[in-house]
Amino acid sequence: MAERADVLIIGAGPGGIFSAYELVKLNPKLKISVFESGNPLEKRKCPIDGVKVKSCVGCKPCSIMNGFGGAGAFSDGKYNITNQFGGTLFEYIGKKKAIELMEYVDDINMSHGGEGTKLYSTANTEIKKLCLQNDLHLLDASVRHLGTDINYVVLENIFNELKDKVDFHFLSPVEKVEKTEGGYKIKVGDDYYEGTCCIISAGRSGSKWMETVCRDMDIPTKSNRVDIGVRVELPFEVFSHLTDELYESKIVYRTAKYGDLVRTFCMNPKGAVVNENTNGIVTVNGHSYEDPEKQTENTNFALLVAKHFSEPFKDSNGYGESIAKLSNMLGGGVIVQRFGDLITGHRSTQSRIDEAFITPTLAATPGDLSLVMPKRILDGIIEMIYKLDKIAPGTANDDTLLYGVEVKFYNMEVTIDENLETPYKNLFIIGDCSGITHSLSHASASGVHVARYIAGNYSK
Numbered sequence: 001m002a003e004r005a006d007v008l009i010i011g012a013g014p015g016g017i018f019s020a021y022e023l024v025k026l027n028p029k030l031k032i033s034v035f036e037s038g039n040p041l042e043k044r045k046c047p048i049d050g051v052k053v054k055s056c057v058g059c060k061p062c063s064i065m066n067g068f069g070g071a072g073a074f075s076d077g078k079y080n081i082t083n084q085f086g087g088t089l090f091e092y093i094g095k096k097k098a099i100e101l102m103e104y105v106d107d108i109n110m111s112h113g114g115e116g117t118k119l120y121s122t123a124n125t126e127i128k129k130l131c132l133q134n135d136l137h138l139l140d141a142s143v144r145h146l147g148t149d150i151n152y153v154v155l156e157n158i159f160n161e162l163k164d165k166v167d168f169h170f171l172s173p174v175e176k177v178e179k180t181e182g183g184y185k186i187k188v189g190d191d192y193y194e195g196t197c198c199i200i201s202a203g204r205s206g207s208k209w210m211e212t213v214c215r216d217m218d219i220p221t222k223s224n225r226v227d228i229g230v231r232v233e234l235p236f237e238v239f240s241h242l243t244d245e246l247y248e249s250k251i252v253y254r255t256a257k258y259g260d261l262v263r264t265f266c267m268n269p270k271g272a273v274v275n276e277n278t279n280g281i282v283t284v285n286g287h288s289y290e291d292p293e294k295q296t297e298n299t300n301f302a303l304l305v306a307k308h309f310s311e312p313f314k315d316s317n318g319y320g321e322s323i324a325k326l327s328n329m330l331g332g333g334v335i336v337q338r339f340g341d342l343i344t345g346h347r348s349t350q351s352r353i354d355e356a357f358i359t360p361t362l363a364a365t366p367g368d369l370s371l372v373m374p375k376r377i378l379d380g381i382i383e384m385i386y387k388l389d390k391i392a393p394g395t396a397n398d399d400t401l402l403y404g405v406e407v408k409f410y411n412m413e414v415t416i417d418e419n420l421e422t423p424y425k426n427l428f429i430i431g432d433c434s435g436i437t438h439s440l441s442h443a444s445a446s447g448v449h450v451a452r453y454i455a456g457n458y459s460k
């Protein structure tokens with residue numbers, strides 16, 4: 001006989017964690033089982049130390065993407081309270097409710113070790129005016145910067161609170177989800193578990209698996225967007241007037257040449273550039289620490305160009321993967337190039353990187369990004385760098401480092417309703433694997449939303 005729970009939760013990232021948290025709070029009698037393909041938090045260790053292991057060795061499961069805390073566990077912990085980016089949850093549950101839920105999760109984070117961290121706001125700043133004067137658009141948000149270290153403490157505290165009230169199954173990748181008469185049955189290795197409700201929160205790393213679940217269960221999906229670009233690294237001082245006041249600024253620019261939207265993304269003052277491994281493809285990302293001891297002299301951020309495709313092309317992520325694979329093929333991983341070399345048409349060499357007035361925080365392969373990135377995307381990035389130079393002089397310096405490729409994959413969008421419920425009753429798809437969230441705040445909020453709906457049904 002399969003073990004039975006009231007609620008099965010697949011994935012222990014922010015979506016899964018906050019579903020469990022809220023369910024426990026609203027109805028402690030519910031039996032909740034969480035299945036996570038990765039390790040518990042304390043066992044998540046990426047072997048890259050920059051000395052013995054310099055680049056990704058393809059661990060399974062990957063400690064950066066999988067395990068308690070999900071993809072965000074070692075992230076910079078930038079918790080953005082906004083409907084302007086980070087997902088489209090508001091289209092399903094309404095703008096007011098989405099913000100209320102994000103604020104609610106922020107309060108939980110504050111009461112679990114995050115107290116004392118700073119909340120920045122972009123509204124009505126001089127920087128917004130400066131951007132507008134230069135054809136740039138600063139998006140509105142409140143940004144809580146937890147930092148990688150405090151983010152870890154918050155997750156640890158939440159886990160300690162939940163561990164005796166929820167059955168956690170680690171190193172337990174769910175292979176199959178099936179509809180039964182009384183709910184759902186899932187397969188983990190040789191074992192089966194049953195539940196009345198099933199919440200799937202498999203995140204970005206579970207995107208391929210999610211596709212098979214949707215195919216097997218005939219849940220309609222669509223996929224038409226991918227963002228492609230580079231990670232920019234420059235001396236901290238160049239952006240300090242923005243990062244001191246806002247920490248993270250999301251700035252959008254429409255290119256003059258093609259009318260494409262280019263945006264800054266994931267800004268890390270005094271941070272480090274890191275590798276990211278998605279389904280075996282190495283791309284680039286960045287993070288930073290609150291602890292001054294761990295900070296660097298550089299700031300990094302992504303510049304991403306949004307690519308929307310129309311019919312008949314359906315595989316936007318495949319397009320992004322092919323470009324990232326090309327950089328992996330040429331550079332054995334991530335490629336780094338000086339902005340000056342890119343503009344003058346030279347491949348960067350190790351000696352030119354060593355002679356630069358900036359020390360890279362990631363040991364990437366010096367190379368030529370113009371051999372990897374489509375012209376249209378590269379042109380957009382170069383245009384944006386010159387625009388940013390107007391509000392942050394020094395951005396277009398020859399020594400500014402560009403790491404490629406950074407790809408923001410969007411999960412296919414699944415068909416769900418205002419309760420984030422699929423066409424199957426009591427089967428919910430939330431967080432990044434639903435395609436409607438792309439951030440810690442939206443994913444967490446989607447978890448709380450579903451938990452409240454399920455708890456409400458149980459109390460009827």
Ligand SMILES: Cc1cc2nc3c(=O)[nH]c(=O)nc-3n(C[C@H](O)[C@H](O)[C@H](O)COP(=O)(O)OP(=O)(O)OC[C@H]3O[C@@H](n4cnc5c(N)ncnc54)[C@H](O)[C@@H]3O)c2cc1C
Binds near residue numbers: 035074078204
């Ligand atoms: C390096 C990095 C930095 C980031 N920085 C930020 C940031 O500063 N701010 C921000 O808002 N966002 C950030 N993000 C994005 C953010 O982490 C995600 O949007 C968020 O974690 C999504 O939450 P989720 O619960 O939907 O999915 P995830 O966090 O991806 O969690 C899903 C979990 O499900 C598990 N899983 C997958 N498939 C299965 C399966 N079949 N069976 C069992 N378990 C499974 C995975 O192991 C994973 O632990 C960052 C992401 C990365 C990779």
